[in-house]
Amino acid sequence: MQTHHILVVDDDAQIRRMLRRCFEDEGYRVSESSDGDNIEATLRAGTDLVTLDLNLGRADGLAVARRIRQVSDVPIIMITGKGDMIDRIVGLEIGADDYIAKPFHLREVLARIRSVLRRSTGSASPAAANSVIRFDGFVLDPARRSLTGPEGADIALTSGEFDLLALFCRHAHAVLDRDRIMDLLKGHDWSPNDRSIDNQVARLRKLIEADTRNPQIIKTVRGAGYSFTPRNLG
Template identity: 75%
Template sequence: MTENPSHILVVDDDDQVRRMLRRCFEDEGYRVSEATDQAGVETALENGVDLITLDLNLGRTDGLTIARSVRQSWDLPIIMITGKGDMIDRIVGLEIGADDYIAKPFHLREVLARVRSVLRRSGPRADAPASGPPASIAFDDYVLDLDRRALRGPDGDIRLTSGEFDLLALFARHPHRVLSRDQIMDLLKGHDWAPNDRSIDNQIARLRKLIEANAREPRLLKTVRGAGYCFTPQSLQA
């Protein structure tokens, strides 16, 4: 067991699932707390939590409501657990800031792999008590100011359209994760987009010209052939 194990909050109204996840995480050396509703989540968060696994289909409480509430006051990773067909809930959950999702039925080895991956990506947050939401995200030589909706580079502010800012903020919140074009469109525009809408591709092309040393050989906003796009900064701090 590590000296300062990460603290995982398991939110699920199914006693069997909670016990199974608790046993799985504790066997790997993590600290574990449990909650079944909003009140339980709030109590646990006051004691410091590093990551939440959140079942969206809670009996008495809407999991998306809990996710929104957490995001308003806390900056910590959330992994959603959803039913296999709950695509709309997954999209909404990612849109409000969830870091990943796991579809039921799941394998415990997959859950552990995703938890480890998210904790690694979350950096210092994994070993420290949760704090308030970040005002900015720094990556490589840039700072994305979420309050001012501005991007600052080595030579000062970089002018972005509203759509370009939202797109870059989306990538910055999901670093080193491949996002398909459809996922990006759903997260940014909901269902209000047409299959022939190429605005995302145009915005990515413009962002590359603004933040890449060589837009033709992108290092930050990479194309993953046949899969989508991936934001791959060398350093990232929220």
Template identity: 55%
Template sequence: MTDAPHILIVDDDAKIRQMLTRYLTDEGFQVSAAANGEAMRECLAKARIDLVLLDLVLPGEDGFQLAKDVRARPSTVRTGIIMLTGRSDMVDMVVGLEVGADDYIAKPFHLREVLARIRSVLRRTQPSLSAEPGPMVRQEAGEVIRFDGWRLDLGRRELKAPDGSDIALTTGEFELLATFARHPGRVLNRDQLMDLTRGRHWEAVDRSIDAQVARLRRKIEPDPKHPMLVKSVRGVGYVFTGHIQ
């Protein structure tokens, strides 16, 4: 059991915590549960967490803020985040992407759907936990892409800046950059990017891709408002213009 993925459930509804804990434990996962942000942080400090099931509406701090907290920790930058919510507003979905969520499940949900989403996100965020790679993770060990002084290690899932510093990327950001770097000079529309990165685990919401691109630009572009690596093609999509070495 110690080698099983560790899932943290953050929800203020005790019945939902108990239901998910029982179900996921029976499916072979390690499971911890927290009712609020303070308890979540205690769990993150004590153990390695591979994925957080995070309720959006919580007392005090909401799920958006807690997702930011997860992403701000160096030890959890690759931890998967699936947001649970009773709201179906598409704006919430896009905001969830902007703060680093990997997937989004509306309540009420089926337990089998939750299990499928968890396994899908784990394949992308923790490839070592699964023999089956996700839609984007098809790289061979040791494969590295270099462009304009940057070094993208696909096997280690690491990005180094031209000055040698490590750049922390979320799973979505990493997959997006890897997709761009593997298709230099090719204009990719939003549908193609969704297929190549997430396998359409998200609904077809164009703005979700735009949010991911904006976040990626803030990390790799000297001036995100005037990008030189990932450029917009008006009315079509995006093109990677970095020089592959």
């Protein structure tokens, strides 16, 4: 029986009821919010994943996502309109882990929830079996699923960003295109036009590069993909 706790944030009561029924049938515990008010208290009480509709009526879904990221690295799955590409990209840049476009099928929602939860708990991450990884003053700890900076401070990563960085560490100096990265990051239901890899790379660069305009750790190989090239790796 699943014991994960999911918070459903949606201003449509019918959708909330539908998702609650679906999730509870799968054994998840479910809480609801129509607009994200008091969401911090729910997160502090223990939440494993948030589904967040970006179109909340009077509330701003992106603003809610930012509030979540200020207090928690809980996985976020955004629910967006089919044509809301800009909001989708901004949401991924803020730190959402995945998105689902309306109209959606409940089986797709469940598949993406299972995938994100597997990544966030580390049960599907090959890096979990590895020892601590050090590069250029950073420390990546698979057991804690954490990244520590050169000054010793913890750096917040979403589950997707952690898995991508761990993947780069395991394939240092190799050139990986987006298709290869998607293939190696199993457990995610990628779509042919999925740009979340590029957004996650951009976010990682902001966290670990001295100059994002001239990245030296995660380099772009024109026409070929990305290459992880730290000065020191151990």
